[in-house]
Amino acid sequence: MSNKVPRIRFNGYSDAWEERKLGDEVLIVMGQSPNSENYTDNPNDHILVQGNADMKNGHVFPRVWTTQVTKQAEKNDLILSVRAPVGDIGKTDYDVVIGRGVAAIKGNEFIFQNLGKMKSDGYWTRYSTGSTFESINSSDIKEAIISIPRIEEQQKIGSFFKQLDNTIALHQRKLDLLKEQKKGYLQKMFPKNGAKVPELRFTGFADDWEERKFKDILKTYSFRSYLANASDNGKYEVIQQGDNPIVGYSDGIPFMNYKDIILFGDHTVSLYKPHSPFFISTDGVKILSADNFEGNYLYTTLERYKPDSQGYKRHFTILKNQELWFTRNMEEQQKVGSFFKQLDNNIALQQKKLSLLKDQKKGLLQKMFI
Incomplete structure (x- = not known):
């Protein structure tokens, strides 16, 4: 051709x-x-x-x-x-x-x-x-x-991609709205301004929430036994900090008791909840849990109170001294954790749709232009 x-x-x-x-x-x-x-x-x-x-x-x-x-x-x-x-x-x-x-x-x-x-x-x-x-x-x-090409063909091509851009923009707005909704829920479903209960709460719960510092509740685990080099092959995930946590796979003896564990990126202030036994790729990944904290609820609590990024520095020291409010009621923890888990799933699904549309446009640009 x-x-x-x-x-x-x-x-x-x-x-x-x-x-x-x-x-x-x-x-x-x-x-x-x-x-x-x-x-x-x-x-x-x-x-x-x-x-x-x-x-x-x-x-x-x-x-x-x-x-x-x-x-x-x-x-x-x-x-x-x-x-x-x-x-x-x-x-x-x-x-x-x-x-x-x-x-x-x-x-x-x-x-x-x-x-x-x-x-x-x-x-x-x-x-x-x-x-x-x-x-x-x-x-x-x-x-x-x-x-x-001739102007008539230019107009058809331009109109086609404008419609595609409008569709992408619509999905972007949906994603932005979901993220804003989550941000609002994080504010309203945890106590603030000296209150001992959140502004929004599931029915059937009335007990006051408790205030502590993270250093009083968090448990940390030594990372040294779970450091691994990532490869394309292996049974278990190797996790790094940041927005793209899974860097590859490895064999060996991983961290097994992952159910209520949260991984915190010391430099990036990122959070990841593992779904299976895992290894980690660097000492910048902190392995955390908390007694009597359901895993999804702990993840949400860390999201609500984690410090803002201050550049490439150790943020775990800041996190440990951060105050938080939490409920000891496990049923309430599970409801809150499940609510935000579902919200995260919706955000991830919308992000996937948006990424697919952008990839489709990229491919069409290559095929419909010279």
Whole structure:
């Protein structure tokens, strides 16, 4: 098949795509930063877009304002980051002032999706300059080569991916809502502001909750007997700290009594409840339990009271001195723990759906563009 046509196409189109310079197809305006003394947090001033930090999920969101107008972009313009990270692309739903970290591009949905593919393909990294701070200039952008079909096909492709983006955005909003709901429940289902009972509570429970410090209730286990190197083969999981806890598998004698155990990431402030016997990969993973604490309830309690991250440091010392409220009633513990476990399952399911949609889009971008 000719490399001038994509692998997947809408019916009725067979012409080869043509290579063009981006600057010959769209108007490009490089940003110019206002003076810093003109920056404000007043929403009545002009929205300022300076770079990647002002874009989220393919859209500009207001974060900083300015009273000084330098270079401008209009509503529906495309915003391209030109300084590290290079190549991030978003749309603006507002008239905005653009700083020197971005460029404004007057392009259609096809151009927007094409620029997104170029970013994921690493196109701009090859042309960025600076050994410690990546950037691209006006010439790099204008001279960038893109392949384009006739305008009717551009419109069909653009419309298809816009609908896919809308679906992704809908699932992202559902995920964000679930996370916000969980955050609210963590606040309301544990006592606060000097109260001895939570604001929200399952019916049938009336006893006061108790206040302690974690060091008074937590039990720790030596990690040394359970350190293991991870491989692709093995019977038992090897756990690290962070958002991706399972790094591989190993054989040997693992930590067996896992049922009410929680693993705490000393550097990352991460939590993981193992589902089977396990090994750990580093001494930064703390093995924790608490007498008369049901496992899911202990996990939830740690989530509610764990310290904020303070960089790459040992957080377990901070955690030990953190005060907490808890109920000794095992039935209430089980209800609270099960409630948050189900909420976590829903969040994980929604995250899986979202990740699948993003992977599908990534694959389609490769097959429907050149």
